[in-house]
Amino acid sequence: MQRILSVLDGISRTTGTLVRWLALAMLLAQFGIVIARYVFGYSSIAAQESVLYMHATLFMLGAGYTLLMDGHVRVDIFYDKLSVIGKNRIDLAGHLFLLMPAMIMVLYWSWPAVSNSWKILEGPISVGGIKAVFLLKTLIPAFACLVLLQSLSCVLRILFQSETRDG
DSSP: OHHHHHHHHHHHHHHHHHHTHHHHHHHHHHHHHHHHHHTTOOOOHHHHHHHHHHHHHHHHHHHHHHHHTTOSOOOOSSGGGSOHHHHHHHHHHHIIIIIHHHHHHHHHHHHHHHHHHHHTTOOOSSTTSOSOHHHHHHHHHHHHHHHHHHHHHHHHHHHHHHHHHHO
16 A cells, blocks of 8 residues: 555655746746846747746646645635544545546546647647647646546545554
């Protein structure tokens, strides 16, 4: 079980480690865009879209890592007051009945649009933009898969903890 958890968590950890550098790249790109526009009078739609692409990639591919690090916002006002068993029950129900079904639906409903986008190699959002909208749309199922894998890891960890505590 530990090996499975290690692999699942490793996927999220590796992805998060790689995409976090996009935050710095975004900052530098945006700084360069502002300098180019206001100092040199140069503007590029593709450069502006590159920031959008990096932003989307950072958040979509970093969601599984955020789940691994328990960094998502909790709105449950009772959660902090619960015992470990109570928290595990809420987490398990949330993963099995809310998060996992939602990610499966995202995969199901996004796949036709992503597939069609790849078939035509969908072009830029704006004239002069990046000619890779199909890659941008691919982030949607990638996001769902990464969150689904991390959610599975969370479920297995909760069940494994219960097993070792009971056994």
